[in-house]
Amino acid sequence: MRKRPGGRIREPCRCGKEIRKSTVKKCKEVLPARKMKVLIHTCCGPCSIYPVEVLQKEVEVAGFFFNPNIHPFTEWRARRETMARYAADIGLEMIFDDGYLLEEFIRGAISQEGDRCAFCYRMRLHRAAAAARENNFDAFSTTLLVSPHQKHGLVREAGEAAARETGIEFLYRDFRPGYREAVARSRELGMYRQKYCGCIFSEKERYYRPRDGRVGS
Numbered sequence: 001m002r003k004r005p006g007g008r009i010r011e012p013c014r015c016g017k018e019i020r021k022s023t024v025k026k027c028k029e030v031l032p033a034r035k036m037k038v039l040i041h042t043c044c045g046p047c048s049i050y051p052v053e054v055l056q057k058e059v060e061v062a063g064f065f066f067n068p069n070i071h072p073f074t075e076w077r078a079r080r081e082t083m084a085r086y087a088a089d090i091g092l093e094m095i096f097d098d099g100y101l102l103e104e105f106i107r108g109a110i111s112q113e114g115d116r117c118a119f120c121y122r123m124r125l126h127r128a129a130a131a132a133r134e135n136n137f138d139a140f141s142t143t144l145l146v147s148p149h150q151k152h153g154l155v156r157e158a159g160e161a162a163a164r165e166t167g168i169e170f171l172y173r174d175f176r177p178g179y180r181e182a183v184a185r186s187r188e189l190g191m192y193r194q195k196y197c198g199c200i201f202s203e204k205e206r207y208y209r210p211r212d213g214r215v216g217s
């Protein structure tokens with residue numbers, strides 16, 4: 001707030017202009033506060049429950065499904081359908097990117113074998129950030145931040161890298177305290193719940209038990 005020569009007190013308005021103090025109230029009435037618009041990348045229905053509920057209290061939210069890391073295709077389809085049904089039930093607007101880039105994902109994951117999850121997060125979150133920019137959102141986030149089974153630090157790094165590359169803000173939140181509650185809710189709702197993270201490598205780690213007890217060879 002500052003005083004101009006002539007004695008009138010002026011202060012900045014949300015509309016961008018500097019206006020007389022006495023007109024601030026009127027101007028706010030003309031320009032109601034706009035909620036931030038956030039596009040949240042959704043990995044599946046169950047993991048969406050808690051983050052979407054939290055964000056809906058603060059901002060305008062829409063979901064974005066892009067997960068070429070889910071194999072085989074029928075598993076991807078089951079998770080997509082679960083997500084679509086849940087979004088329709090709660091009135092969540094969704095953007096589905098149905099590009100099933102299996103070959104691109106496998107090539108990338110194998111070329112960075114020890115770091116395949118970092119590649120996986122980068123691939124998905126870069127696409128989410130680009131979709132947020134194309135569709136005029138203010139920020140993007142991801143439901144991957146709810147699961148204690150994900151590499152939380154790497155998810156955050158991938159989101160921040162995508163933000164730098166695209167110029168769209170990454171809304172980071174640690175949603176993990178809500179994970180158990182969300183699991184219980186998804187069971188109550190009778191949602192389809194996957195048995196492994198997504199890629200064929202994680203499916204192998206979940207089920208493959210060679211006779212000598214070694215895993216992963």
Ligand code: SF4
Pocket residue numbers: 069070109116117120121197198199200201202
């Ligand atoms: S284990 Fe999960 S996070 Fe890691 S590469 Fe596979 S699908 Fe992606």
